[in-house]
Amino acid sequence: MSRSLNIRGGRIIDPAAGRDESGDIFIADGIFVSSPVAGAQEIDARGLVVCPGFIDMHVHLREPGQGAKETIETGTKAAAAGGFTSVVAMPNTNPVADHPGIIAWMEERAARFGAVNVFTTGAITVGSQGDQLAPIGSMAQAGIVAVTDDGRCVQNHEVMRRAAEYCGLFGLPILDHCQDASMAGPEAMMHEGYWSTVLGLPGWPRMAEEIIVARNVLLSEATGTPIHCQHLSAAGSVRLLREAQARGVRLSGEVCPHHLTLTDEALAGYDTNFKMNPPVREQPDIEALLGGIADGTIGILATDHAPHAVYEKEVEFAAAPFGIVGLETAVGVFCEVLLHRRQVIELPRLVAMLTSNPAKLLKLDRGTLAPGAPGDVTLLDPQREWTVDREVFASKGRNTPFHGWKLRGRAVRTIVGGRAVWELAS
Amino acid sequence: MIWTRKDLLGISALSAEEIVFILDTAAEFKDVGKRRLKKVPSLRGKTLINFFVEASTRTRTSFELAAVRLSADVVNITATTSSLAKGESLKDTAKNLEALAADLIVLRHSAAGAPQFLAERLEAGVINAGDGSHEHPTQGLLDVFTVRERLGRIEGLKVGIVGDIRFSRVARSNIWALTKLGAEVILIGPPTLVPREFERAGARISHRLDDVLPELDVVNLLRIQHERQKAGYFPGTGEYAALFGLNAARAARLKPGALVMHPGPIHRGVELDGSVADGPHSVILDQVTNGLAVRMAVLYLCASVALREEA
Numbered sequence: 001m002s003r004s005l006n007i008r009g010g011r012i013i014d015p016a017a018g019r020d021e022s023g024d025i026f027i028a029d030g031i032f033v034s035s036p037v038a039g040a041q042e043i044d045a046r047g048l049v050v051c052p053g054f055i056d057m058h059v060h061l062r063e064p065g066q067g068a069k070e071t072i073e074t075g076t077k078a079a080a081a082g083g084f085t086s087v088v089a090m091p092n093t094n095p096v097a098d099h100p101g102i103i104a105w106m107e108e109r110a111a112r113f114g115a116v117n118v119f120t121t122g123a124i125t126v127g128s129q130g131d132q133l134a135p136i137g138s139m140a141q142a143g144i145v146a147v148t149d150d151g152r153c154v155q156n157h158e159v160m161r162r163a164a165e166y167c168g169l170f171g172l173p174i175l176d177h178c179q180d181a182s183m184a185g186p187e188a189m190m191h192e193g194y195w196s197t198v199l200g201l202p203g204w205p206r207m208a209e210e211i212i213v214a215r216n217v218l219l220s221e222a223t224g225t226p227i228h229c230q231h232l233s234a235a236g237s238v239r240l241l242r243e244a245q246a247r248g249v250r251l252s253g254e255v256c257p258h259h260l261t262l263t264d265e266a267l268a269g270y271d272t273n274f275k276m277n278p279p280v281r282e283q284p285d286i287e288a289l290l291g292g293i294a295d296g297t298i299g300i301l302a303t304d305h306a307p308h309a310v311y312e313k314e315v316e317f318a319a320a321p322f323g324i325v326g327l328e329t330a331v332g333v334f335c336e337v338l339l340h341r342r343q344v345i346e347l348p349r350l351v352a353m354l355t356s357n358p359a360k361l362l363k364l365d366r367g368t369l370a371p372g373a374p375g376d377v378t379l380l381d382p383q384r385e386w387t388v389d390r391e392v393f394a395s396k397g398r399n400t401p402f403h404g405w406k407l408r409g410r411a412v413r414t415i416v417g418g419r420a421v422w423e424l425a426s
Numbered sequence: 427m428i429w430t431r432k433d434l435l436g437i438s439a440l441s442a443e444e445i446v447f448i449l450d451t452a453a454e455f456k457d458v459g460k461r462r463l464k465k466v467p468s469l470r471g472k473t474l475i476n477f478f479v480e481a482s483t484r485t486r487t488s489f490e491l492a493a494v495r496l497s498a499d500v501v502n503i504t505a506t507t508s509s510l511a512k513g514e515s516l517k518d519t520a521k522n523l524e525a526l527a528a529d530l531i532v533l534r535h536s537a538a539g540a541p542q543f544l545a546e547r548l549e550a551g552v553i554n555a556g557d558g559s560h561e562h563p564t565q566g567l568l569d570v571f572t573v574r575e576r577l578g579r580i581e582g583l584k585v586g587i588v589g590d591i592r593f594s595r596v597a598r599s600n601i602w603a604l605t606k607l608g609a610e611v612i613l614i615g616p617p618t619l620v621p622r623e624f625e626r627a628g629a630r631i632s633h634r635l636d637d638v639l640p641e642l643d644v645v646n647l648l649r650i651q652h653e654r655q656k657a658g659y660f661p662g663t664g665e666y667a668a669l670f671g672l673n674a675a676r677a678a679r680l681k682p683g684a685l686v687m688h689p690g691p692i693h694r695g696v697e698l699d700g701s702v703a704d705g706p707h708s709v710i711l712d713q714v715t716n717g718l719a720v721r722m723a724v725l726y727l728c729a730s731v732a733l734r735e736e737a
Contacts, residue, residue: 200595315515317540
């Protein structure tokens, strides 16, 4: 295949270039160019939105070590089917990606089996145990785009401070799963509130997240290193982020589909497909998160795609692992909530939150349609109505809370480096 | 009314009418217990499995005796004897029990929601004998049965529940049962063990036992567990007893005829003084006797539905 395309007649939205207009986009040998390519495949994009390829900066691909849940191959196929051309893989694998050898293995596997681009991250601390810095410099050389102990959170503030200082040497941002372990103890399973009380499930409070967000404000301010707060769930986190950004602190945040759509009441049936970390909270938290998106405090949308095998989730609630899949439903849920149901933002902002904003934070050469950049494109139909069916997921995971949901908005074609890797069957 | 549930998972889902129906059925079974021949043939040929993944003596014995008096065949399985100890999943274990043609499974489990998990996957009726901090419905039922039997009504009564409300399944089942039947429930204990969220469930909250004691018709005292102290919920049993223990001096301020209850086992001298536990207000042994009748009623009613579905 030539990896050359002429994509014609769509609405082109390229937030990085401030572009929103009808027109044509051209890709020659996998790279965007400014004029039509002779002999290239023609794609009719009339009625569709032509976006830079979507980037999901929070994905668990589960390799190495947890192939029963997902593999790089199935995870990236799920990404393609969800409209994502790039995913950022979290390092909480088995073994933990805390060493350049594992990063190199990931990069090599992704090149061979990845349906879309895979960017790697490395652990902040050895084994993500929170004690001793991982070889961040060596992992930077091996290609990581950020460090994170995601799934865990460095509890020792001095270790986190040294990590932030040290990352400045490599220009790497820190992605933090903001969670105080003493307030979200090993037994905690859901948001602490009325429903945890009624269900008899130990909960963890908003404060468990907010306290660490506050810590990160101080550490980022003191060190100058960007700290990105992952999967925000609590109202107070948004306020802390907003106040810090107003002072110029390089703190950013992301939000996931489930935290914008579900509340703790959803756990009333003990369905483990609603068990995730951080937990879904209450309506005022949803409102605060939407407010943070509306005023730009939260600039990035991500999935926290966390596949688990069916047998792992089909157990009593306490025994089930945290996490839900998200790659194949996220674009639909985001469009449904942010564009249609609540009209929180306009389409160009939504595209920016999935493209140029994460690309800028992680310094990726993606997230734009500008000539010279890799030819990653997502064709989006923001009006397309569809129903979520977990049985047709490309992911190995079936653990979605959105099964059966009717959504409006869907990616219809995913193009990576000028090659169509997925297309919605018509 | 017609009973329609094959499972009893909790009180929160029951209507007031259903609760009263169980209590009335239990009253009939209580009479059976007074006869010389204490057995009825209601569940003859049926198999009940007492599946106790968490330790229990009195509840398991009570269910076993209730099943025997209904002429069911009973098998007891405990955590240490089950395949769960060998790593088998709860689902697989339960499917195996069903393959042995169990008609009813009584489940005690440390995980909240475990009985619902089984009930959704099995044809057999599932009775919750206590799941984590969620519910202990037969305890809630036997408590309201005892109150109704002694005081003649539930509606309009003031019932205080004292102690570790946060982690107590007994408290939750009592709150639902009592409020549905029209009692006023007052939860009493330190703020660390009595979270405000219970107000949304319809209960009143007080952190001072001495303030509310004289107005109570019933005081239900819950066991205080040492592990809560280690986790920082209160400084020690001595201080707890001083603030919230029902000692003789406090008992003297009870209304005449007020009931003192405890689901057992009692920590004498902590939440309840021995003299009060054995004193005139105490109905603690009535609770044990009534538990048998209530459990007979629950087994009988749920079996009638579970077996009807099989037919």
